[in-house]
Amino acid sequence: MTASSAPGKIILFGEHAVVYGRPAVAVPVTQVHADVEVSASSRPGIWVHAPGVNLDAELNSLPSDHPLAAVIHNLFFSLGISPFPPLDIRVNSTIPVASGLGSGAAVSVALLRALSSHLGHTMTDEQVSAFAFEIEKLHHGTPSGIDNTVITYARPVYFIKRHPIETVKVGEPFTLVIGDTGIPAPTKQSVGDVRRLVAKNNYRMERVFDEVGQIALMARRIIECGHTAMLGDLMDQNHAYLQEMTVSSPELDKLVRAARKAGALGAKLSGGGRGGNMIALVPPDLAEAVSRSLLEAGAKRAIVTQVP
């Protein structure tokens, strides 16, 4: 049996603007993860079990653009494996789906690693990330590539589309609370809406993306210097620009306000927006109080995570 695990992720700064070539900062979240086990099967065919999404099926019965089927077919094709060996593939994930925590990319990364090493073709991180990016296109349409990158390398990254990966050294650990609205929000939709906004008001949106890019650049410097309390203001500013991009929602804004009121140093939505998650930067001793306030304000779950 061959097993692999991949973490979730959050975007600290720069979502959406990253699709338009501006930098973004993202970190892995190890409290949630996707786990894949591959083993030889006693029956013919490739059996995919993913109890979290009620899937228990033979590969050929899945539509070819199903994300799991696409990973398996594409990998076998690129490795030149035919006929397919009989396999049992188990996929388990604690990462909430469609919530900005990178569940799709994490499943792809864990599946690619487990399957390729089971078949004796261990892939490099670069290959895994590039492969997962192709699968992301099925989920998102026009992804920037930030999810597959931060999840493959499992380290804080400063990401610019189509540029080589730059990892970020964290000068001093900092604590975040992640609040989940519980509202599933397909990234494809919010990315499409921002695209329509760009088409309508190109000049203003390019200025907004420039500002967000500057915020991401400053945030990177602050994280590296270890002056992390200064990130709070940048989060608040980034959230205001995301509101202008129309990707926030009353529920996200409510959680952001609740976190600030409970003592967070700053807060913003994280990921595609409309639903999904928000994040708050907190002094470690206030993490519990902020989590409680988020739950009282309607969050379905609150996760405390430290960026080490």
Ligand code: PMV
């Ligand atoms: O996968 P999510 O919901 O964390 O969103 C990804 C961030 C976007 O910038 C909105 C899209 C992208 O591909 O970068």
